[in-house]
Structures are given as C-alpha cells and as structure tokens.
Amino acid sequence: MNTPAPKHFETIINEKEIFKGRVFRVGVRDVLLENGEKSVREVVYHNGGVSILPIDSDGNVYLVRQYRCAFDSEVLEIPAGKLEKGENPPEAAIRELKEETGFSAEEIISLGEYWPTVGYCSERIYLYLAKGLTAGDTHFDSDEFISCIKMPYTQLLEMCRNGQVPDGKTQLAVFKAMEYIK
C-alpha cells in the first residue's frame, strides 16, 4: 500500500463548451480512460479567487454577511472575490479587502493556496491574513449588498469548530491563521 503507485491519467479526445457565464464556464469532455474505455467528464472552469481574514491589533476579525444565491440565504464569510484577468493574488486580496470592508492593510500574509472542489471545478483560492488595518471607504460592486461584522478571532474559531460558520474558505483561513495569531 505504501509502494510508489502508478500514474493515473485520462486522454482528452475533445471538449465542447456548454455554457459561458460571468462567473464560470462549463465544458463537457470525451476522454479515454487508462483502461482504454471511453467516458464523459463535466468540468466547471473558474478563474480563481482570493479570501482575506483581516485582524486588528485587539484580536478582532472582520467578516461580511451577504445573500448567496446557491443557498438562497445569507452567508457569513471572510471578505473574498474573483481574480480579475491578469491580476496577481496578493493585489486582488488588497483590492477585495478595501472594496468589501474599507480596510487598508500594512501586512498581507499568505496562508497558502487550496482547491475547493477538485472533483469537477478548476477554481483555486488564495488565502491571506491581513494585519495593520486602517479604516476607509468601501467600494461595493453595483450588485453587491454586504454587511460587515466584527468579532474576536477566538469567537470565530469557536464558531468554525462548532458548525456555526459553514463557509469553507472561512473555516480554512481561521485554522491556518492560528499560528500567526497567538
């Protein structure tokens, strides 16, 4: 079980774009499996995003609460947004933090990259911790309606542990930030 395993692969025969939206694209692909049989794969293409956990010098973090169409409800989450074309992740993190909370940050610490849904979606999310916050004006997109929520990091950590914050990027950022916050 612990010996080097064979390399798994699929050969793409062709792919058809089924949908091209503002947020994602969908492709359906004919593939050849490693046993020589044919199969069909469905892929969501997403440009990737950034998520930022902002923490102030008193140990308070700042979250946003907004309506999310896929759950038809409000969701509590850390500030986040899609990568613009050609934008690098740390730039996007600084921009989204400013847009959604008004904060500028002296320090942006990378908490790493992760892939939220490897089974069918190409999205990569880059996580950051933002420190040295200075308040300023927000700049929401024209179809964004967002409330900002302040709470102690310790409270958010407890809420992530006991299931009160289902958003995945928020949970992961909270756990990965732990070593920088004590």
Added chain:
Amino acid sequence: MNTPAPKHFETIINEKEIFKGRVFRVGVRDVLLENGEKSVREVVYHNGGVSILPIDSDGNVYLVRQYRCAFDSEVLEIPAGKLEKGENPPEAAIRELKEETGFSAEEIISLGEYWPTVGYCSERIYLYLAKGLTAGDTHFDSDEFISCIKMPYTQLLEMCRNGQVPDGKTQLAVFKAMEYIK
C-alpha cells in the same frame, strides 16, 4: 460596524436549466436585487458529498491519489464521494471509505459540514474521521482508477501547512481532526 445589520436578500423571478449532467446541474436565474434592480445569477447545483479521514491505531492516515479532470493532473486527497439520492451522510461515508480504501471502521466521528464554494455552487460536504480500521477489498466505480497512500498523520498535517496538499477537503479534515488525534 458591530450593530445588527439588515437582512440581505434577492427575489427569484425565474430560472432556466442550462445543463443537466451526471455530477452537477447549471441554472441561470433572473433576480430582483434589494435595491429594486434586476440582475442575473449563475448557479451550479450539486447533490453534496462526504469526505473521510481514516486513521489507524499507529497514527497513520490513508489517502487516495487519482486523476482529476478539472486540473488535468493527479490529486492527493482523502477518500470522498457524492451522496447518492436518499442516502444519509454517515452511511455514505462508510460506503465510500470501503469502496476506495477497502477499510471498514468501528467508529465514524463527524467533523462537521461545510460549503466549499458558497459564491456559485450549492454543494455541502460532510467531513468524518474514521477509526478502528479493518482492511478488506476495494470496490471502485467502473471509471475510477485510484491508488491508496499511507502516511503518518503528522506528515500529512505538515504537508497541508506547507502547501503540498492543495485539496480543500483534505486540508480542512486534517485541521479539524487535530483535537481527536493527539
């Protein structure tokens, strides 16, 4: 900033199914925003899934390595799978663990639910820690080609911290399992 915020909402005017696949569906929705303006939302519908971190009495965990079409590469991740219609999450966890690793588990501990991509996809993932493992035969789906990898939990934790394991469900399970493993 810390006062109770207004409730955000969108009113669904209508929705059209754009794609219906084996793994997900896509809908495009006309909505009325809270400021009275119209907008369009794109939603991926997914039936949800389970992910299981199996750990043996020596502190070793078991992962799977498989080709993932959205990244056109192999991905290292904990055993996981889609919820079948009408199946409850702990049953699915026991089934997927058996199918992908061959293990039966005496104990299945819930590590909570999370939503991997709240911005556009309805998927909910239920995380579990599996203990008291007994080896047995695997039962892969006909288009699944999977290698099983064994390593100490401490090594996987280190790999999640330093960016060597980009899969989101694996990272989150590893961090959330920490309190049960020491």
